[in-house]
Structures are given as C-alpha cells and as structure tokens.
Amino acid sequence: MLPPAHSTPHMNTPFKTHRSPPARGPHRYRLRVDGDDFFPAMVEAIESARERVLLEMYLCSSGALTTRFIDALCLAATHGVEVCVLLDDFGSLALSGSDRGRLLAHGVQLGMYNPLGLKRLHLSLFRDHRKLLAVDGKVAFVGGAGLTDDFDPRFAGDQAWHEVMLEIRGPCVTDWEHLFARTWSRWHAHPLTVPATPTGDHGPVDGRMVGNSLLGGRPVMRSVIAAVKKSRRRVWITTAYFVPTLRLRRVLARAARQGVDVRLLVPGPKTDQPAVRHAGRRFYGRLLRAGVRIFEYQPRCLHAKYVICDDWSSVGSSNLDHWTLRWNLEANQVVTAPDTVATLAGLFTGDLDQAREWTLGEWQARSRWHRLMERFFGALDEWLVQLSYMRDIRGADKALRRGIHAPTPNPASRAR
DSSP, rough: OOOOSSOOOOOOOOOOSSSSSOOOOOOEEEEEESHHHHHHHHHHHHOOOEEEEEEEOOOEEEEEEEHHHHHHHHHHHHOEEEEEEETTTTTTTTTTTHHHHHHHHHOOOEEEEEEGGGGGGGGGTTTTTEEOOOOOOOOTEEEEEBBBBGGGGHHHGGGGGOEHHHHHHHHHHHHHHHHHHHHHHHHOHHHHHHSSSSSSSSSSOEEEEEEOOSSSSSHHHHHHHHHHHHHEEEEEOOSSSOOHHHHHHHHHHHHHHHTTTEEEEESSSSSSSSHHHHHTTTTTTHHHHOOOOOEEOOSSSOOOEEETTTEEEEEESSBBBBHHHTTTEEEEEEOOOOHHHHHHHHHHHHHHEEEEEEEEHHHHTTOOOHHHHHHHHHHHHHHHHOOOOOOHHHHHHHHHHHHSSSSOOTTTTTOO
C-alpha cells in the first residue's frame, strides 16, 4: 500500500525554482540505438544499483520486456535499494494489475502521474511524457523509448520501432534525479532524498538537462528554437510525430531561406499514429517551398527524437509539437561534446539513406486522398489545440500541483 495521501513529501534539493539547471561537464555519453542496445544496458544498470533506482516512463505495458524490467526492479528492492517508479496513468493503461501488485509486493514504490477519472476529465490531456532511468547518481538513460515489446527486436523482430536512448555519466545525472524528485513529490507521499549538489562538475562544460516539473515542455521548445536561430550550417531534426508549432515552422523556414541546411526526418507509412502523420503533412508544402528538405523513414516505425544544430544537439522525449508545448511533461539532454554530436549526425545521415525525400513537385502531385486526409486530421488537430489556451494551462497547473494531496487511486487496485 502507498503511504497516506495526506503525508507531506520531502526531498533534499538545491533548486528553489523550476528552471532548468545550468550547463555542466564533463560527461561521458554513449548513444544507444534501438532496443537490443539500450534495454540490456538499462537492465544491467538496475541490477548493479546499490542505493537508488529512479524510473519514469510514459508508455508501459505488460509483456516480455516489461517482465524483464520488473524482475530487475523487484530484485533491487529486495536487496535494500530504494526503487521509485513513476508511470503516467494513461500511458500505463496496458500494465496489468498483477504486474503492479508484484512491484508493490517486493517493496518497489509506485506512483501514478495524473490519475484518470471522471472528476479529473478536464485534466486528461496533461501527461508525463518523459522517459528516464537514473541509478545511484552515476548513470542516466534518457530518450524516447517506452517499456513495450514494440521497441525490442528480440520480441518484435525487424519491425521493432527505431529509437535512441542517450546514456549519460557525469554531473547532469544529479540534475535528472532532481527533476524526477520534484515530480515524484507531487504524486507519491514517500519522501525521496537525492544529493544536494552534482558531483564531478568541474568542466569542460558539454551538457545540460533541459526540462521542468511543471506543465508543458516549453523549456525544451525554447532551447531548440534558440539553437535553430543561431545555426549557420545545419539544422537536422528527427521526430516521431511531426505537428510543429507555428513558431517552429517559421524559424525552420527562415533558416532554410538563409542558406542553412535544414532537414527533417519523420515517419513514413509505417507509424503507430497515422492520423498524426496526416495532420503534420499539411505543413510540407510551405516548408518545401522555403527550402526545407523532408525525408520520410521507410523500413519501420520511427520513434526517435533528437535535434542537431551546427555543433549543438538535443536528445530526449520531446517531439517539438503542440503536445510538447501545452500538455506533456518533457525533458531533453543538450549535448555539445563533439564526438557525441558527430555520432548523432552519423546516425541521422545513415537513416536518410533509408528514407524517401519529397521534392516540391512530387508533393504537389500527391493524390486527392492524401489531401483529404491532411485536411480532415489537420482540422481535428486545430480543434484540439483550441481546447487549451494558456489560461487553461495555468488553471490545470494549479490543480496538478496538488498531486497527491488530491484523492488518487491505489495503482495496484486496477486490473487491466
């Protein structure tokens, strides 16, 4: 059982505001591509834990992969490691009651972000979209993966979703832990203590955690737009769900007109959200006319999320869309380490070799059916955006700030 919902949470944190912490360094980064690379490394990190394991996930469903993670989390908890798992209530609908119960029975602390319910229906769009694993303040994994078999080639074969996770070792790991702790404090009554200051923060500076514990991914969006504006050579973006905001479209088009090499890598026909794909495609024409190059990935579902602007890069959970700006909790790791940026650029160019590039002429000759789908789902997207004005976000933020102080269901009681 969870501690009483009226308990007052505490944590040892130096941050008095919700702004992103400063740039730090040095770090050791490792870009891990696809589930057969990053999932074993994440499980190994959990199994090696001695003090704490902090896991925050949006998408989590019962299956072979999640069972492997639950085994490792339960084993760590039985060995005295503090294990805190924060799941988005909507994103974990497919996590069975028996799996939740096994976690709790072994001493894992389980929190649910923004529980669904009729009385909270007006808050349903607000989700925790971050993906984070931090262990002992030594290593963190951040990116776009979820705990489902779809991401793992061992279970999904050659159609496993294409994804990246960034392994981080260095002072920013503590920043990620603090980000987790601030959100955790609203949705679980158990106190969580993390170190007050980052260790090993003595330069050279090569990274920064960008995110906050309030609503929306505005810090991530601002950092990317600022980087695009400063770019002189290249702006390369990979995103799983391309429905960009007006401001982002404008800065991309402006950069392309100024001679910057602007390329977008987005999903092709193989996607888990065809409606989102059609809604985003309505922007292709204007971007192509401005000189932006658009590529659609063909082999399998593209779910990766990263940006390269000259020698600056950002990897994380954000798709840089309206959901990022208004409704989702998001966070990215900014990386300026030359070798890591080069590795990321190599991944991007390699993926372009497996993508279809649209020319303006080809796009203008697309079928009437595609035009109809773009108009229909584009109108639906516009309607959804109109549901959330900034004043409504502030009201929702006030409600969500209460977190555990509002009645929430026991996460083990829901059999799905």
